[in-house]
Amino acid sequence: MAQSRELRVSRTTAVPADARVRHFDELDDDSQQYLAAVESGETPAAMPTGLASGDVVVYTDYFRIH
Amino acid sequence: MTQSYVIIGDGIAGSSAAETLREEAPDADITVITDEGEALYNRILIKEFAKGKLPEAPISIHDESWYDERDVDLRLNTHVTNIDTDGHVVRTHEDEDLEYDKLLVATGGTPTQLPVENSDAEGVHHFWTFQDARKIKADAETADAGIIVGAGLLGIDLAAICGAQDVEAHYLMRGDCWWRYALSEAGAEIMHDAMRERGVTPVFDSGVDRFEVGDDGQIRGAVDPNGDYYEGDFAGVAIGLDFNTELLQGTGVEQDGGVVVDEYMQTSVDDVYAAGDLTRFYDTVLGEHAQNGSWGSAKEQGAIAARNMIDAESEPFRWVSSYSITHFDFPFLSFGHPTIGDDHAERKYSDTEWRRLAFKDGKIVGGVLIGDLSPQSGYKRLMRDERVVADQKDVLMQKQFDADELAPAQEQ
Numbered sequence: 001m002a003q004s005r006e007l008r009v010s011r012t013t014a015v016p017a018d019a020r021v022r023h024f025d026e027l028d029d030d031s032q033q034y035l036a037a038v039e040s041g042e043t044p045a046a047m048p049t050g051l052a053s054g055d056v057v058v059y060t061d062y063f064r065i066h
Numbered sequence: 067m068t069q070s071y072v073i074i075g076d077g078i079a080g081s082s083a084a085e086t087l088r089e090e091a092p093d094a095d096i097t098v099i100t101d102e103g104e105a106l107y108n109r110i111l112i113k114e115f116a117k118g119k120l121p122e123a124p125i126s127i128h129d130e131s132w133y134d135e136r137d138v139d140l141r142l143n144t145h146v147t148n149i150d151t152d153g154h155v156v157r158t159h160e161d162e163d164l165e166y167d168k169l170l171v172a173t174g175g176t177p178t179q180l181p182v183e184n185s186d187a188e189g190v191h192h193f194w195t196f197q198d199a200r201k202i203k204a205d206a207e208t209a210d211a212g213i214i215v216g217a218g219l220l221g222i223d224l225a226a227i228c229g230a231q232d233v234e235a236h237y238l239m240r241g242d243c244w245w246r247y248a249l250s251e252a253g254a255e256i257m258h259d260a261m262r263e264r265g266v267t268p269v270f271d272s273g274v275d276r277f278e279v280g281d282d283g284q285i286r287g288a289v290d291p292n293g294d295y296y297e298g299d300f301a302g303v304a305i306g307l308d309f310n311t312e313l314l315q316g317t318g319v320e321q322d323g324g325v326v327v328d329e330y331m332q333t334s335v336d337d338v339y340a341a342g343d344l345t346r347f348y349d350t351v352l353g354e355h356a357q358n359g360s361w362g363s364a365k366e367q368g369a370i371a372a373r374n375m376i377d378a379e380s381e382p383f384r385w386v387s388s389y390s391i392t393h394f395d396f397p398f399l400s401f402g403h404p405t406i407g408d409d410h411a412e413r414k415y416s417d418t419e420w421r422r423l424a425f426k427d428g429k430i431v432g433g434v435l436i437g438d439l440s441p442q443s444g445y446k447r448l449m450r451d452e453r454v455v456a457d458q459k460d461v462l463m464q465k466q467f468d469a470d471e472l473a474p475a476q477e478q
Contacts, residue, residue: 021124023110024390024397025361029443032388036397036439056124058114059392 007047009038012064015056024059027051035059069094071375072156072164074146074313075172076100077109078361079342081128082368083170083375088136091376097139097164099146099156104196105130110361112199113223113393116206117230125196146313151335168375171314171325171333171340172368175307180215184277189285189300193224194307205300206231213288213298214266215274216305217244219389219400222257224302226393229264236296237261238272238288247405248434250412253420256436260394269296277301307359309344322346324357329382331371339375341367349403350384351450352431356403363387386446390439397439402432402449411459423462428454441467451475 015021024032031050038044039060047065051057055065071087073080076098084098106128114120133140145159149169156164177192179185191202202224206212212228212235214221221237222244228235237244243254244261258268272290280286287297309324320326320334324346331339331347342364349356363385370383391398396418407424414420419437423430423445430449435442444467448455453475455462461471 015120015124017121017123019124021108021111021114021120023108023361024392025110025388029446032439033443036442039397040438040440058111058120059390060395060397062119 007051007053007065009035009047009051009063009065011061012056013062015062019054019056019064020052021056021058024057027057035063038063069167069376070165071096071168071170071372072166073098073170073172074100074156075170075174075310075342076102076106076140077172077174077342077364078106079174079364079368079371080170080172081106082365083172083341083372084133084138085136086369086372087376088138090373094376095139096137097141097166098133099141099144099158099164101143101145102195103143105133105140105142107196109194109196112196113193113227115196116193116199116203116223116227118203118207119230149313149317149338151317151319151338154337167337169338170368170371170375171311171319171338171344172342172364172371173310173313174343175309177304178306178308180274180303180305182274182276184279184285185274185303187277187279187285188283189298190277191300191302193220193302193304202227202300202302203231206233209233209299211235211297211299213238213274213285213296213301215288215301215303217241217246218304218306219245219391220304221302222261222391222393224304225261225266226264227302228266229261229393232265233299235266236298237266237268238274238290238296239268239270240273242270244268248400248422248424248432250422252414253412253422253434253436256396256418256420257394257398259417260396269294307343311344322355326355329384330374330379331367331383332374332378339371341371347383350382351386351452352403352426358387358403360387360389384450386449388442388446396437398434398436399439399442400432400434401442401446402430404432404434407431409456411456411463413463415465421463423459425456428456430455438465444469448472 030048148157212233214237217239325340329348388401409425412422423433
């Protein structure tokens, strides 16, 4: 899946109890656009600062930033 | 002199206001009152908990220590019984009087009850609070058949919960398609197909005439206005919200299907502000009063209200909201006010991709995107900029929408 210089996004089924889980609607526009692009199979250039390692985002699936 | 701020409601609007007040008024006295028994949780994730996909822990946003660390006085399980706007005093159910310099009302709403026989039976659920989600999850885990009522954005959450919990369900809708005020049948059919794939059968031109219950008081099924019977071990009802405005009785605060506020979130009564679902706010993008129940809008309204409580009329609310549905393997997003307008454009691109834009006076005022969200930023920007573009629907509806292909903006 999408990979930037330091972080990447992958689908996940396991959500750690201490994960920061956010719904897609909580993301800023840039982060929404980034995740939508990843979900549609694109590889956007840079991950927005609104997404951080350890985040799990609920979108069409559960996406983990790591 | 130290300012005193009282916030009624600890949803995202009230909590956002408390956080902003503490950041921008470090010495202020801040009290947050809520009738719920738990501090702020993520209301837009409780559906994931009810689906059985998320544990409880990540849904909590603030524990009580969050308020302690910020010197915010949080009062859980506390009901406001009176507001004296002349004396600037809030009275609680324990007859405690709390004085305020500025008051924020962010009490949200309560699900509207279905006005039919047995709507208060065991197993008939409304879906709003974390406690509601816990009860729905418990029932759904043991149910074989379910009934869903309310063909809108909250009702589809109940459909998804049934699908995720392997409950065969009938989704009883009054009209001829889901969310008929924003979608045409072409767009709605994509959603109907997704429901069917999950074992949820949409039933059109239906609804509930009455619920049938057993001797134990537990729901057994529903009869629709056509006389058809649908079996259900539980039912989920999501037909709207009644705003929690009882506490404003006698205050003189203007209401019109919600608490009327200006663009600074100030009500018609001095030093009383409101934020979140219950407001009828002046939308500076639309140029008229509007309502919105999205998480992002409520959070922003709370923050804006706080800034104006500190420094009156210092920052107007200007926001294009969005609301997405994340239950299916294709994305769905609505933005702005998709149910209003005097003109629209729509196009279907595939079995899972469809778009509709609503216009008013030639400007985009809202839209719905199914299957491909890539144009959303461009559309929202055009809405924020109040560009007249309704005469360029062909460009707007291109599959790969490019705002640069629009004719240059004219002087308005």
